[in-house]
Structure formats: C-alpha cells, structure tokens
Amino acid sequence: MNRMGHLLGNSTEGERAVRKFTQRLGILAAAAAFVGVGTAAHAQTDLLYDWRKIDNTTPVPTVSGYIPAPFVSTGNVTPAAISTLTANQAAFPGKVAVKIVGTTPLTPADNAALFNNPNFQVNYAFMDYEVGRAPGAPSTESDTAIATAQAAAIHSQPKGATTIVGNYRMFPGNGDTSGVGAGPSVAQYIASGMNMANEDLYPGAPTYKNPGSLGGTSTSPNIRSSLFVLPINRATFVTSSLPVNPTTGIADQHIPYVNRFNNSGNPALDSDGNPSNGYRFDNPTGNQMLSRGDFSAMVAHYRARGVDGVHLLDGGVVNYSQSDFETDAKAGFQFAPFASIFAGSNPKLATLDTSSKVNGVVATNESTGVVFSGVYSLTQNDARLAGSSGKLALLVSNLSATPATLEFVSKIGGKNVAGAPYAINAGEHKLLEFAGTGLQWTLVNQALVFTDADRSGVGVPEPVAMGGAGIFALTMLFRRRRSR
Secondary structure, three states, rough: OOOOOOOOOOHHHHHHHHHHHHHHHOOOOOOHHOOOOOEEEEOOOEEEEOOOOOOOOOOOOOOOOOOOOOOOOOOEEEEEEEHHHHHHHHHHHOEEEEEEEEEOOOHHHHHHHHOOOOOOOOOOEEEEEEOOOOOOOOOOOOOOHHHHHHHHHHHOOOOOOOOEEOOOOOOOOOOOOOOOOOOOOOOOHHHHOEEEEEOEEOOOOOOOOOHHHHHHOOOOOOHHHHHHHHHOOOOOOOOHHEEOOOOOOOOOEOEEEEEOOOOOHHHHHHHOOHHHOOEOOOOOOOOOOHHHHHHHHOOOHHHHHOOEEEEEEEOOOOOOOOHHHHHHHHHHOOOOHHHHHOOOOOOOOOOOEEEEEEEEEEEEEHOOOEEEEEEEEOOOOOOEEEEOOOEEEEEEEEEOOOOOOOOOOEEEEEEEEOOOOOOOOOOOOEEEEEEEEEEEEEEEEEEOOOOOOOOOOOOOOOHHHHHHHOOOOOOOHHHOOOOO
C-alpha cells in the first residue's frame, strides 16, 4: 500500500467503489459520493492540546487532560522547556509535544536537545512557520521550504524518526469545497515531509466561504450553519485524503487547530466596520453565533470524522474564558456514546459524506445546515437489545432556522438504518443510538444533546478576545499572528 492510499475498513459494494477510486487517484476527493464508507478509526486516545498551555501552571485555571507543550525557537531551547518535556514523559507518555515557532529551522544543537534527549521522546512537533504567507492563505513555497527542512531535521535524529510532525495549515486539501480557494494538495503535503495534518478549523475565517446573505458564495441557509458545517466539511476532506504510511499501514495523524470563532481578516463578518476594535462580529440578530453547545457538538462531529485530537487556539467570543473553551472542546471530543465505541473492538467511522437526504431531497450539508456523523462497530453488542450484533451512534445537527427530517439512503457497515425519517428541530443536536439486528440498525435510544441554545455571543478574533489574558507575558504565547 503506497503513501497515497487511504485505509478503508469494510468491503460492501459502496466501500469497494471508494477503495478503487482511492487507489486510482490517490485521494478521496469525492467523499460526498459515498455514505458509510467504514473507514477504520485510529485507536481512541485523548490528544488535547492548547496553544497557550506551555507547562503545568499556564494557563490557570486549567482543565484536566490538556497536555502542556513548550515553545521553542532557533537557539532558544530553554531549561524550562526541557524540564516540562521531561515531566511530560512520565505524565503523558506517547503524547509529549513541542511547539516550534519563528522564521528559521532549529539549530543542530536544538534538534539534538529535543529529538535525541535520553530523558524523553517527543511524539508530536507542532510547527508554526508562516514566512511570507498572506493572512489565511495556504503554505507558500518559502513556508514549505522552511517547514520541510525542519521536518527532515527532526526525522534525521535517532529519536526523531518516529516523531509526528506538522505545520500550521499544511494538510492534504484535495477536493475541499469549504473555502474560497484550494488548500495545499495531497502532493504538496506529501512532499513537505509532514506526517500530521494541521488544518485550520476556524469558523468565520477568510479561508471559508461566507453565506450568500453576506455577499459570499456559500449556499448555507444562515450564518450559524455556515460557521458550523464548513469546518466539519474541511475536516472530512482532510481525513479522506490522508496518506497511509507504507510501513505501518496506518493513515497519518490528524490534529487540526480549532476555534469556536475567529473572523480575523474577514470583513464580511466585521459587522460594525470599526477598525479600532478589530474584526468584531456584533451578531446583530442575536442568534447567529455558535453556542457553547454547538461548539461541543462540532468537535464531536470532528472526532467522528477522523480527527485524532484538537489543538485549541482561542475561543473568540466575548466573556468566553480559556477554561470554558477547554471544557467545551473536551466535552465534544470525549462525547460518551462515541467514546464507548472507540474504546471497544473494531470501531469505524460511519460516514465521510458531505450530503444527506433532508426533507426528502438529497442535498449538500452546506445547503441544508444539517449534518450527521457517527461511529459504529460490527463486533460490539448493545445490551439494550437482546441478541444484537453491532453498535451504532449517530449525532445529527440542524443549524438551519427550520425543522428538518433526515433519511439514511445508504447502508452503514452493510446494514440499513431503520425507522427513518428522523425529525430534528432547528438549532437541535440529537443523538441516535442503534443496535445491529441482522441486516439493519434498530433504534434503541434517541435524546437531545449539547442543548445550550444561547447563540447571542459577540465574536472577536484573538488577541482581542483574550481580554485579561495579558497576564501571559511570555512573548512566545503571542507569536501566533492575527491571521489565525
């Protein structure tokens, strides 16, 4: 299996078609054509990072489970960074990470101190090289050259050969329809030497289409649905395009940068047009900002579409603290119905589809504001139905302004989903749980989840949104530019 192939798990007719398509083109640019492709999921592990969390004291208060990762730059691998990495080897084995910033690759001494240190193994290197890049733009040749050189230097170290390396906005973006222009291609991503996709999942960013009501090209029915669905679509296409390691047979890692809102550089969402307060979204109708519940649901959709972890930047909403941000992202990533299946045998992603049958018509998730994602296993049993063979959990979200019905037109794991159509009201997130019985999935539970409906927030991109976070006087915390 070459590095351009994608790891697929089942053998239904639709899945064989996906596999043949993938092998022919090396990508899955037409993910929207198939439902329930049965993509094998990475092992469940909580890879939770926060750009501001550099050690065990910053930020305070903090949410448990987030892995501190110190900043380093050329000639600046500090004793404090080494101390944090050494402590993380015991506290977070297999998740030790470092953030590399600046405009030049690390020195040979830096690389040896980090990636051949007898006291720790750096598992993840998050690079932030953006030399010459326009705000929000894909990696340019100068970015790529620096990041590629640094990736090669890491992998040339004896203990760096297995380090997972990525650079901000370096991802295999073939087929991505969420933005106004194409991101890096699969070929560019592979040539970069990266083995981790770090796309920007920033609702409101200029790398995404704006809704037609704001003069944009998105077909989304309202602002909040575009903020919600388009990042989910981007994550989906990245998962679909991830190369497979020819040695291990496992797809590259997928850890995007995640915000609740960040419209920096996007004048369409600068509702007051006042340059003195940055790109401020005043949300004049009071119901178009993603609620905290919406954000948690969005992260749950990311996880069910192949994201292996999240790297938080900034919540981007007035009076929304970093600990709130961490709490909400963790709730979505660890959504219990998904987590229980991921933790069991043979978990698979239920769909990488970007269209569904809503109100009796097959249409894109973007145009309807409705999206469903899920996880299943054919070897796990559901105790709520005697004799069951398989478990399926689906999360259905409707961010449009009108009620909708959803039907599942294709099989998931070779089984039909019984009981459709399923109703979901405007602004709701609904959990549907099924047990496998023969050739169908039988509903055993449905419930509303992530029920926070407060969408009245005011959006401000970082660093304005940080407010009192100026206490973090460490310069490296603010190296990440407003183009985020």
